[in-house]
Amino acid sequence: MDNQLDSFFGAMADPTRRAVIERLTQGPAPVSELHAPHDIALPTFLKHLRKLEDAGLVRSEKRGRVRTVHIEAAPLAVAEDWLARQRRVWEGRLDRLSHLADRLPPDVS
Amino acid sequence: MDNQLDSFFGAMADPTRRAVIERLTQGPAPVSELHAPHDIALPTFLKHLRKLEDAGLVRSEKRGRVRTVHIEAAPLAVAEDWLARQRRVWEGRLDRLSHLADRLPPDVS
Numbered sequence: 001m002d003n004q005l006d007s008f009f010g011a012m013a014d015p016t017r018r019a020v021i022e023r024l025t026q027g028p029a030p031v032s033e034l035h036a037p038h039d040i041a042l043p044t045f046l047k048h049l050r051k052l053e054d055a056g057l058v059r060s061e062k063r064g065r066v067r068t069v070h071i072e073a074a075p076l077a078v079a080e081d082w083l084a085r086q087r088r089v090w091e092g093r094l095d096r097l098s099h100l101a102d103r104l105p106p107d108v109s
Numbered sequence: 110m111d112n113q114l115d116s117f118f119g120a121m122a123d124p125t126r127r128a129v130i131e132r133l134t135q136g137p138a139p140v141s142e143l144h145a146p147h148d149i150a151l152p153t154f155l156k157h158l159r160k161l162e163d164a165g166l167v168r169s170e171k172r173g174r175v176r177t178v179h180i181e182a183a184p185l186a187v188a189e190d191w192l193a194r195q196r197r198v199w200e201g202r203l204d205r206l207s208h209l210a211d212r213l214p215p216d217v218s
Contacts (some may be wrong), residue, residue: 010122015111018191025198045140073199076192082127083189090133104120 004056005082008075011055016040017048024058024071031060031067114191115163120164124129125149126157133167133180140169140176 009015020034035045049069052058057076060069129143144154158178161167163203166185169178 002127005127006122006124008122009118013115013117013119013122018111018114021195022198025195025202027202071199073196076199077193080189080192080196083192084186086130086134086185087182087189089131090180090185093134093136098152 004075004078007055008079009058011051011057012079014048014051016045017052019050020052020069021057021071021076023068025073026069028070031069034069113184116164117166117188120160120166121188123157123160124156126161129157129161129178130166130185132155133178134182137177137179140178143178174198 012021016038018036023029023034029051031046034049036043037046049058049060053060055075056072058069058071060067062068121130125147128146132138132143139162140155140158143158144151147154158167158169162169164184165181167180169176171177
């Protein structure tokens with residue numbers, strides 16, 4: 001779990017890799033199409049893809065000369081759950097503080 | 110926005126730093142209390158805190174000899190929103206695929 005979150009958050013700490021994920025949520029795409037909007041050399045781009053693959057966020061398959069990349073959505077859900085849990089604890093604390101404040105004697109200053 | 114997500118996701122790609130955030134959602138804490146559960150040297154721990162501070166995820170204030178650390182929840186919400194958006198696009202695509210599948214002729218094989 002820790003390892004999964006480590007590699008997920010590490011993979012998402014880069015705008016190129018986030019852009020690839022944003023594109024792939026709309027459906028699978030060939031590497032060439034994923035690379036096209038990015039002004040970086042193909043080998044550098046392939047390193048980003050490899051990092052996404054290592055984090056379990058994408059998988060790819062080659063047919064003929066075309067490698068097609070697919071998203072694996074499960075790690076996104078794990079990270080979203082973790083963040084949502086933090087928010088709930090935080091908001092619960094704010095609620096309790098707010099109730100405490102309501103019970104304070106009125107400010108007569 | 111990109112920079113904010115870069116530094117947020119980078120900050121969260123480490124179990125010690127995530128544990129600090131998990132603790133701080135429950136309320137502010139002195140550095141010594143935050144450090145106690147972690148079997149790492151204090152200078153190393155302070156580097157983790159610095160990374161969280163640089164990412165805008167925590168702030169700290171010193172009173173006398175005690176430095177107290179507070180969470181800043183806004184970046185958590187920004188990252189959760191980004192992840193939720195990816196999920197919605199992805200789930201929307203699955204829904205469309207499922208509707209398409211419903212409209213295929215029945216499989217008579």
